[in-house]
Amino acid sequence: MLAMDHFAVRMREEAMMRERGEEISYLALATLPSAPFWARTQTKTALKARSMPSELIDAAELLVSELVTNAIQISGPVPGQVPASGLDGVERITITLRLIPGRILIEVFDNNHNPPVLADADSDAESGRGLMLVQALSKEWGHIFHPSGGKTVYCTIAAPETALAPGHG
Numbered sequence: 001m002l003a004m005d006h007f008a009v010r011m012r013e014e015a016m017m018r019e020r021g022e023e024i025s026y027l028a029l030a031t032l033p034s035a036p037f038w039a040r041t042q043t044k045t046a047l048k049a050r051s052m053p054s055e056l057i058d059a060a061e062l063l064v065s066e067l068v069t070n071a072i073q074i075s076g077p078v079p080g081q082v083p084a085s086g087l088d089g090v091e092r093i094t095i096t097l098r099l100i101p102g103r104i105l106i107e108v109f110d111n112n113h114n115p116p117v118l119a120d121a122d123s124d125a126e127s128g129r130g131l132m133l134v135q136a137l138s139k140e141w142g143h144i145f146h147p148s149g150g151k152t153v154y155c156t157i158a159a160p161e162t163a164l165a166p167g168h169g
Ligand SMILES: Nc1ncnc2c1ncn2[C@@H]1O[C@H](COP(=O)(O)OP(=O)(O)OP(=O)(O)O)[C@@H](O)[C@H]1O
Pocket: 066, 070, 071, 073, 074, 110, 112, 114, 115, 116, 117, 118, 119, 126, 127, 128, 129, 130, 131, 132, 153
């Protein structure tokens, strides 16, 4: 009976994993200007460990960078405002990379309750380029709000079906 329970739990875990993909990288960062750099570094390391092609790694780094930059702009300390204490206004964001068949799923969580808004394509404004880039480079992108607060902005890019386990590249 106990063996059956273990088996059932494992089957359920495997089913969940197939649905959401295998997590290949997870990083929690403070909403500080250094966050995009560390997120890019982690992305590169994780995808290299899976022997992903360099064009794909470059694209993933760019996407992560845009999503993380947005997340720190929207939920980090107000730029130029002198904080009363060192960590005033600093929040937590997370960056998760998942491998789903034929794709890499990039997820960036932040605590802000507003949705990302794609700028008007005809606009010649200086800002509003980040999500246009995400739209152009990714296969799909979007966001989900979490009942417990905050949201995840995500996008996917095409990846080879036969991604290797770490250390086999
Ligand atoms: N994670 C987010 N949470 C809430 N709002 C967001 C988030 N990401 C983006 N937005 C909103 O969508 C808008 C467009 O984002 P986008 O990245 O395209 O442009 P930008 O960040 O304003 O400028 P740029 O990326 O060109 O420097 C942002 O100005 C912001 O209002």
